[in-house]
Amino acid sequence: MTTLDEFMTALTGDSVADAVAEGRCLAAPVGCGAPVFNADGSLRHSDPDDDPEQYVAEWRLTGLCADCQDAHEADEEKAVERHTWACNAYMAHLDLMADLMTGEGE
Numbered sequence: 001m002t003t004l005d006e007f008m009t010a011l012t013g014d015s016v017a018d019a020v021a022e023g024r025c026l027a028a029p030v031g032c033g034a035p036v037f038n039a040d041g042s043l044r045h046s047d048p049d050d051d052p053e054q055y056v057a058e059w060r061l062t063g064l065c066a067d068c069q070d071a072h073e074a075d076e077e078k079a080v081e082r083h084t085w086a087c088n089a090y091m092a093h094l095d096l097m098a099d100l101m102t103g104e105g106e
């Protein structure tokens with residue numbers, strides 16, 4: 001299907017198409033491999049206040065159950081923080097370089 005899907009199939013022997021067809025999350029380490037729905041057909045999710053339909057739509061695209069989607073979102077937020085930290089460190093580095101250049105000129 002997609003390149004990402006092919007990558008995951010190579011990595012885990014699993015695919016989004018298989019996971020969706022079987023009503024489960026992708027195999028570890030990408031997902032948790034658990035069923036996406038409860039026995040009564042409702043979405044299995046630790047936070048019932050969230051919109052289940054949005055999670056089901058996302059699962060059909062990514063093969064990740066609601067809890068794994070939340071876990072990945074948390075990872076993305078951490079990645080953004082790291083990115084901000086790296087930018088700040090780079091800016092501090094540029095400031096330091098500018099100071100050094102100025103110092104040399106005097």
Ligand SMILES: [Zn+2]
Nearest residue numbers: 025032065068
């Ligand atoms: Zn999962």
